[in-house]
Amino acid sequence: xxxxxxxxxxxxxxxxxxxxxxxxxxxxxxxxxxxxxxxxxxxxxxxxxxxxxxxxxxxxxxxxxxxxxxxxxxxxxxxxxxxxxxxxxxxxxxxxxxxxxxxxxxxxxxxxxxxxxxxxxxxxxxxxxxxxxxxxxxxxxxxxxxxxxxxxxxxxxxxxxxxxxxxxxxxxxxxx
Ligand SMILES: Nc1ncnc2c1ncn2[C@@H]1O[C@H](COP(=O)(O)OP(=O)(O)OP(=O)(O)O)[C@@H](O)[C@H]1O
Ligand SMILES: O=C(O)C1=C[C@@H](O)[C@@H](O)[C@H](O)C1
Ligand SMILES: [Mg+2]
Numbered sequence: 270x271x272x273x274x275x276x277x278x279x280x281x282x283x284x285x286x287x288x289x290x291x292x293x294x295x296x297x298x299x300x301x302x303x304x305x306x307x308x309x310x311x312x313x314x315x316x317x318x319x320x321x322x323x324x325x326x327x328x329x330x331x332x333x334x335x336x337x338x339x340x341x342x343x344x345x346x347x348x349x350x351x352x353x354x355x356x357x358x359x360x361x362x363x364x365x366x367x368x369x370x371x372x373x374x375x376x377x378x379x380x381x382x383x384x385x386x387x388x389x390x391x392x393x394x395x396x397x398x399x400x401x402x403x404x405x406x407x408x409x410x411x412x413x414x415x416x417x418x419x420x421x422x423x424x425x426x427x428x429x430x431x432x433x434x435x436x437x438x439x440x441x442x443x444x445x
Contacts, residue, residue: 284383
């Protein structure tokens, strides 16, 4: 089962669990896992904070779109995308047309808890991260929904449990 499943692309806000769930899902499916944030970092030879500082968000987004275009053409991978990848209409088209898109939908409270200690997200290095997450959610939630084939609420579900639920959804998707 699931041998024929195309690539799976995870979208959602910072702290939704795309990297965590994506890695576990890839292991379960015996697929290669790629994280677009890590891919951009490895292609650039610098971390995301450095790219934002030197090239601005626009520089990062251009690199991200090149990465999403390339990675969505790979066969049968599991891809965790950056939280802002859906801001680009090109990225949304690449994702929607080239695989199964899963929106991990985490409420802002959960995003806050999960991102509080980690300083690697430049957009949240402000005195008011909650307001930023709320503003981003308002703008991006419709875009995540637009691009998604499957929507999964995340919050109080353990990662392993999430992956089991997702495998279930993917199996019924494959059967279509
Ligand atoms: N279902 C879950 N239950 C509890 N903790 C979780 C869950 N999913 C992720 N986490 C934790 O939340 C934090 C953020 O998760 P992760 O890095 O996977 O999010 P992300 O969606 O990839 O974020 P970003 O868009 O910033 O890359 C990590 O510390 C991870 O261990
Ligand atoms: O939500 C966002 O815009 C971002 C999320 C992260 O995954 C990184 O792609 C970067 O920190 C920007
Ligand atoms: Mg991530």
